[in-house]
Amino acid sequence: xxxxxxxxxHKVTETGTPVTLRCHQTENHRYMYWYRQDPGHGLRLIxxxxxxxxxxKGEVSDGYSVSRSxxxxxxxxxxxxxxxxxxxxxxxTGQGGEPQHFGDGTRLSIL
Amino acid sequence: xxxxxxxxxxxxxxxxxxxxxxxxxDSSSTYLYWYKQExxxxxxxxxxxxxxxxxxxDQRLTVLLNKKxxxxxxRIADTQTGDSAIYFCAESTTSGTYKYIFGxxxxxxxxx
Numbered sequence: 001x002x003x004x005x006x007x008x009x010h011k012v013t014e015t016g017t018p019v020t021l022r023c024h025q026t027e028n029h030r031y032m033y034w035y036r037q038d039p040g041h042g043l044r045l046i047x048x049x050x051x052x053x054x055x056x057k058g059e060v061s062d063g064y065s066v067s068r069s070x071x072x073x074x075x076x077x078x079x080x081x082x083x084x085x086x087x088x089x090x091x092x093t094g095q096g097g098e099p100q101h102f103g104d105g106t107r108l109s110i111l
Numbered sequence: 112x113x114x115x116x117x118x119x120x121x122x123x124x125x126x127x128x129x130x131x132x133x134x135x136x137d138s139s140s141t142y143l144y145w146y147k148q149e150x151x152x153x154x155x156x157x158x159x160x161x162x163x164x165x166x167x168x169d170q171r172l173t174v175l176l177n178k179k180x181x182x183x184x185x186r187i188a189d190t191q192t193g194d195s196a197i198y199f200c201a202e203s204t205t206s207g208t209y210k211y212i213f214g215x216x217x218x219x220x221x222x223x
Binding site: 031033035040041042043044045048050056058090092094096097099100101102103104105 | 115119141142144146152153154155156159199201203208209210211213214215216
């Protein structure tokens, strides 16, 4: 949808390792978002970007960092993964007041 | 703070109407959205309504907004087994960053 590709789609890793998830868009949308989805919580915003090199924290940003060096790419990094970060991660893009469009998600398991 | 609430489960028979409800807290939200999530997939935008509207209809979907009670509903007419999914409502924040607050999602199960 809206030309959003998330990679990898699945990843299993160990506690304490760094992990980077990538979101790539082809729609030239200004805004990009990273969410995590957990049972009973819906989707919660981790970080978002409102332009190249412009990012800000969401409601569950602890333990995560992001970078956006190009319009089309938004990276989410877990510097030292913990089991509580096992989740499904979704990237979304938006253009001002237009609805957000979502990628297909990355299922991350941290053992 | 801002919060969006939904019931967790709904079960209906094929051919009946489904009504999924949502309450929100930010009275200054500009838009309210309904998304559908099928197993293993991302969120698909179903419909959305501007906050100055009371109702919006799109084929089998009807959205009702009661701004006074901060209540949003999604009615699916003639529900089919393919409608089985999780439905999320979301409100947009009033900040210039267009952030959304999502509800917990309602799992709709359609019985044949």
